[in-house]
Amino acid sequence: MDMPLSDTLPKDNCVDVDTAEDTNRPLAIEARGLVKKFGDTLAVDGVDISVREGAIYGILGPNGAGKTTTLRMLLGIIDPDAGLRRVFGHDCPHEIAKLIGYLPEERGLYPAMKGVEAIAFMGALRGLPLEEGRKRGAELLENHGMGFAIERQIRQMSKGQAQTVQLLGTLVHRPRLVVLDEPFSGLDAINQGKLERMIRDLADGGTTVIFSTHVIHHAERLCESVAIIAGGKVPYAGSVEAARDRIPAQVRLETRAREGAWLSALPQDARREGDFFYFSLPEAGIESLLKALIDGEAGILSLSIERAGLHDAFVHIAGEAAARALEADNAAEMGR
């Protein structure tokens, strides 16, 4: 394997990369400083991403943020105007097409093809012999409760069924890397749950999964690492935990006493809302504050510490505007 891309590029990239990951696993994807311009529009502006083998990695951002363009560059569908990408150590992703499965955001199948033929064809594109593809396709459809679709034409299937066929076609050649562009889009809640399980199963089997989404809880539930993307830039790439830790945990305190010397022990950002005080968890911990509250006879009725969610982290990292765009996309998706 060549030297890591990170060693080949200058270190002045502004991206905030969390490095507290399991560095024992090799990188499945490594991209540094990817730039793509379409006419006057800068679609992707210096994106850095590192995905470890076997990880579930999310690219999180509103529509138009540059997720699809980033994935297309990683897959070699389009070439970046600047920057470097490497997939399983290869500069040219087409060279290792057999190791990759890709579900594009715009789903597409030949309407006249039968379910099993569509899956076998997608496998054949990745080097799987047609006969083997048909056999595996039939098994996959049976295992996913879609045995009826084996001999049914795509045009006779519902949108969700066709989407499942395409997803199975993405996996039929047993790729080591699965790239899913907005995989949850257009699926009902039940099928979203099935897809989440499928993604977890893939990762459990050692497959690297990278998916883009504008729905935060899919990323929060599934991913160990995410890249937050907004306006073509990646202001954060790293573990979900580290992203959440960007915002100090919030403390909610309820006391019997309303006044007392203990009030001066509360952190400076403490604010009172009704019967509760809210403030950030002090960096030194809660112990000294608890002592002051007890010594000052504040009368603690309840005290809870709430860790920030990925949504809060997203707002904190990407900004209010990006968060509003993300929510608007979600609302539009729900309305569909």
Next chain:
Amino acid sequence: MSSTTQTARLTTLQAAWVIARRDFLAILFSRAFIFFLLGPLFPIIVGGLAGGIGSRVQQQTSIIEIGVAMNEADTALMVASASQLHKELGSTIPPLVPIAEADRAVKPADILREKRGNYVAIIDGTPAAPVLTATEDQLKKWRGPVGLVAATASGTSPSTFPKITSETVATSGANVKRNRVLTAQAGQMLLFLLTMLLGGMVLSNLVEEKGNKIIEVLAAAIPMDSVFLGKLFAMLAVSFVGIAVWGGVGSLIYFAGGYSMADFAAPAVGWPLFFALGVIYFAMGYLILGSLFLAIGSMAATVREVQTLSMPVTMLQLLVFFFASYAMANQGSMMELAAAIFPFSSPFAMLARAAQSGEIWPHALAIAWQALAVAVLVKAGATLFRRRVMQSGPRGAKGNRKGLFRRLAELAGPA
């Protein structure tokens, strides 16, 4: 570059095979193929319309000449008489020309047999006792007019005709040339109609693929060159099936009617090679036009845009066809050379050449040149496709809202 040696992808040809196999079977078992098989009805209609141009070309290439092989004085007298009568009677009187100096020692029958010059018949003897040598049909046709010319040259009353002795030959230079022009014309017309039909079909196929959104799945898995090659060759294979069906049906009708291949003038390179070259030039003509149409398909975002873009190309191709037809009438000219070099007219021009000239090496050169043109066009089309189609996600309609010509200008410029 990566040092990993494991190759985990299909080769360009393997990938093209996957696409070609799918497309071939999909088209073969589709309704479109039925329409394709009905395609020959279209050429019959268009052929009728284009007949005017064809016959003009043929007229130009088959100017009838009757050679005069008498002594110098009699020859001059015969030519002058024919010229004088021509003024009065028009095309009833054929143009008479003295035979070439080099042929004076050769027997008229041999001149015709060896296809020297462009003579439909040769007159020797004297004006009082002319001898007309020609094929049987030409003898019937020219016996009267030649008698009139000879009578005028002899100074006898036109009511007193000299006795014409005739000698029949199996063929003549003019006869063969005219019939070969017919063979060349038929070949060109067939080639043109088939390539246009197939070019349109491959374009529809690509547009359908863009509509199905499957193209991104293909582009992610295999090089776009393979997609283009696969599509082109699938349609070519479909066309061979079509040709086999048409050929079979046509042959049945033809031979059932009591005809045989001997009814046609044998092309200069001979029938077997002519057929082989016909297949190769058809394939090349189609691949050149098909790759151009695929490039057009890659630039168009909608079916309407495809129509807008393909119409001028279709018209240009029609002009190219006429250019090649016209060049056929000027064998050995710069125009014929230009038609043979210009990739889009080259297959037509070269097929016509195969019918009219027996040289083989120009065909080897032309086929290599055409193959190069195909490779360049496929590569250019695939590059355009990648640059145009894979620009953005579904919101990439931003790009689609731009004017077609602005996009074309962008494509022409640097990325």
